[in-house]
Amino acid sequence: MAVSANRLELLQIADAVAREKVIDRGIVLAAMEDAIAKAARSRYGAETDIHAEINPRTGELRLARHLLVVDDVENSSTQIGLVQARRHNPAAQIGDVISDTLPPFDFGRIAAQSAKQVIVQKVREAERDRQYEEFKDRIGQIVNGVVKRAEYGNVIVDLGRGEAIVRRDELIPRETFRPGDRIRAYVYDVRRETRGPQIFLSRTHPQFMAKLFAQEVPEIYDGIVEIKAVARDPGSRAKIAVISRDSSIDPVGACVGMRGSRVQAVVGELQGEKIDIIPWSVDNATFIVNALQPAEVVKVVLDEDSERIEVVVPDEQLSLAIGRRGQNVRLASQLTGWDIDILTEAEESERRQKEFIERTNTFMEQLDVDEVVGQLLASEGFRSVEEIAFVEPSELATIEGFDDDTAAEIQARAQDYLARVEAELDSRRQELGVSDELREIDGVTTAMLVAFGENDIKTIEDLAGCATDELAGWTERKGQETTKHKGILDDLEVSKAEAEAMIMSARVRMGWIDASALEPAAEEAEDGEETEATETEEAEATEAEAVEADAEPQAEGTEAPAQGR
Structure with a gap:
């Protein structure tokens, strides 16, 4: 059958639109079919169920009206009786759809305009879907x-x-x-x-810089050198932590390149942003010390529960460690994920002296001893009466100036003091109306019972209904600021894991959960710890082999700190 010019033109238009908008040709033809069907409904009636079909090979247009076969015709525009339907199809049954072919017709101006709008809208939607599907990946x-x-x-x-x-x-x-x-x-x-x-x-996202390094450094692209963390102060300074999976390749040197060529390419794209390239370490203390370079660090004290670290630097290095407007320590904190407090040696010495005096006074008051004995106990590293009460007597006797009798007397006084405190706390617990059953929960102390009572937790059911954050507190980070929200047991140094264990034990006692459901979780946690320990050992071995030499000299305007300590 010969294809008319109009039919050929229809297919050519569909092909042209599909190429221009980079969408499938079938979508364009489907849009044309919807447009023609809409124009036909304007002629045959809006209620009429009209379908248009364009042959994608010949361009032939077929219009048909779909009618539902029913017993009693209520709407002749959409329904047809069974007897009449069987004239079209002898096998027609109730509920079937009969397709009644319609003759071609000429589009009016309004119908053509309406059809055009439908085609434009459908093509635009298809183009948007194509863009979304392309760029979301x-x-x-x-x-x-x-x-x-x-x-x-x-x-x-x-x-x-x-x-x-x-x-x-x-x-x-x-x-x-x-x-x-x-x-x-x-x-x-x-x-x-x-x-x-x-x-x-x-252009300010930290991963933008990481991707630029992947483009400039073949070792990163190949996965031999891995970027572990990135922190940026866009346009000013950045820090990037890297590690090598091959002991023969220095990760810092690979990123710097010959005479700084690789890092300079990244610096040029980032408008002269200075970049510190730092060797990553599985040991948090070493990693943080590296992150604070070029400042020298004398001492670090980690608090892993709250993810805070105190860093002691020489007095003359304080401004270098903090950086201009706190930039160096802020970037180091972002890079490591730890809150970093920086002290000078003088400030740290003053604080230690203050703590020593406070502990001495505490021992003098609680153990009824003189200042010399209090100072001896504090200087030996004892921080509380509890440590003295439960330490081995032989350890106390080894303190200079102490003998066995003196050690036994001091330990007896410590135990008497703790007994008095325990009695006072238990009396307070009874006043608050805290149930004796709460004592049966593993890990719960009398001091905790008092804290529970002061916060209206008086039964096992009350404890079972608590959340871990309510007991142990939580940390909220907004931008550069970190806010610590205190929990009910925050002053008693209870970790999140301990708080969760108490709550789950209470829920088991209440019958809210089955005790057997907790066992697989505990086994998974143990397996996870073993796996993590193995991975840590492997990472330490890799790092020890990889981090051996200082970075190559860099071009002006770029900083690459020396390897980790």
Whole structure:
């Protein structure tokens, strides 16, 4: 059958639109079919169920009206009687749909305009879906584009097959772009919105720098050198922690490149941002010391429960460790995930002296001893009366000036003091009306019972209804600020794991959960600890072999600290 010019033209239009919008040809033909069916309904009636079909090979158009076969016809536009239906199809049954072919007709101006709007809308929706599906899989990648225009500080970027936006706060400070400039940026979000997919780019995202290094350093691209953490103060300074999986390759040197060529390429893209390349370490203390370079660290004290660390530096190194406007310590904190407190040697000595005096006074008051004995106990490292009460007597007797009788007397006084405190706490617990059953929960002490009572936790059911954060507290981080929210047992130094164990034990006693359900979780936790320990040992071995030499000299404007201590 010969194909008419009109039919050929229909297919040519579909092909042209599909190529221009980079969408499937079938989607364009389906949009045309919907448009023609809508135009036909304007002629045959809005209630009529009309379907249009375009042959994708010949371009032939077929219009048909679908009618539902029923016993009693109520609406002749959409229904047909069984007798009449069997004239079209002798096998028709109630509930079948009969297709009644309609003759072709000429579109009027209004019908043609309506059809055009339908086609445009369908094609636009298909184009948006194509853009979203294409770019949602590119989140986390670097894209290249051309600046189209700048609006209120935001930069609109043409990516070839879509438009993206770099918001003002995602641009490096003092960075300007003009229409026609080429731009590289990191795709950090793609959202499907009514006005089309919105592609958000960033040049300040920490991963933008990590991806730039992956492009410049073959060892990172191949997975031999891994970027473990990145922290940035966009346009000013950044820190990046790296580790090598091959003992023969120095991770810092690989990132720096010959005479700083590799790192300089990244610095140039980031508008001169200085970059400290730091060897990552599985040991938190070593990693934090490395992160604070170029400052020298004398001593570190870690508090793993609250993820805080105290760093002691020489007096003349304080400003270097803190950095301009706190930049160095802030980036080190972001890089390691720990809150870092920096003290000078003089401040740390003063604080230790203050703690020594406080402990001495505590021992003098609670054990009824003179100042010399209190100082001896404090200088031996005892921090509380509990430590003295339950230490081996022989350990006390080894203190200079103490004998067995003196040690026994001091330990007896410590135990008497604790007994008095315990009696007072138990009396307070009874006044608050705290149930004796709570004593049966593993890990619960009398001091905890008092704290429970002061916070209206008086029965096992009350404890079972608590959340872990209520007991142990929680940390909330907003931007650069970290807020510590105290829990009911915060002053008693109870960890989250201990608090959770108490709550789960109470829930088992209440019958809310089955005790057997807790056993697999405990076994998984033990297996996880063993696996983590094995991985830690392997990482330490790799790091010990890999981190042997200082980084190669760098070009001006870039800082690469020496290897870890």
